[in-house]
Amino acid sequence: MPKNTKRKRFHRNKSLTLSERDIEHQVIQLLEKADKIIQSDIDLAQNYANQAKRIQMKTRARFPSQWKKRFCKHCKSFLYPGVNCRVRLSSSNKRLVIKCFHCNQYSRIPYHNKEGNSERINQ
Numbered sequence: 001m002p003k004n005t006k007r008k009r010f011h012r013n014k015s016l017t018l019s020e021r022d023i024e025h026q027v028i029q030l031l032e033k034a035d036k037i038i039q040s041d042i043d044l045a046q047n048y049a050n051q052a053k054r055i056q057m058k059t060r061a062r063f064p065s066q067w068k069k070r071f072c073k074h075c076k077s078f079l080y081p082g083v084n085c086r087v088r089l090s091s092s093n094k095r096l097v098i099k100c101f102h103c104n105q106y107s108r109i110p111y112h113n114k115e116g117n118s119e120r121i122n123q
Contacts, residue, residue, distance in 0.1 A: 023061045027052045031067050038080045049078035075103035 018026075030052035038045035053071070056063050070079050079085040079100060086099045096109040 018059075020059075020061055023055065023059050024064065027056050027061070028064060028067070030055075031064075031070070034078055035080070038078070038083055042084065045080075046078055069098075069109065072098075072100040072103060072105065073107050074105040075100060077102045 030048045034045040034048035034052070037048070049071070053076070055061075071077070072079055072085070077084065077100065079098065081087045084101045086101070088097045088099075089095075090097055094110060094112050096111055098107045098109070099105070100107070
């Protein structure tokens with residue numbers, strides 16, 4: 001006798017769908033909490049930042065641009081200058097160099113002045 005070979009299908013529970021603005025507001029709120037708390041409690045701040053990153057990845061929403069560079073590219077930890085990372089400007093190479101104290105890796109981000117701004121300074 002052959003067994004019944006029907007497969008059970010698992011359905012995800014569909015939670016309330018939020019708008020992109022609500023999701024972005026929630027992510028920003030968690031990151032601001034992490035930013036305020038990081039000097040007193042680094043672990044709690046990392047938890048808030050990880051929650052925000054999980055929400056952002058799960059909903060595939062865009063991360064706000066000012067917060068995008070606040071995560072280490074290597075170990076994904078939340079960075080706060082002076083507490084768990086060091087930030088340096090290199091004027092000769094026109095780079096912003098961020099060293100993460102958690103993984104001891106460097107992230108180099110190029111920067112440059114717009115052409116119009118340098119002309120106004122010289123005049």
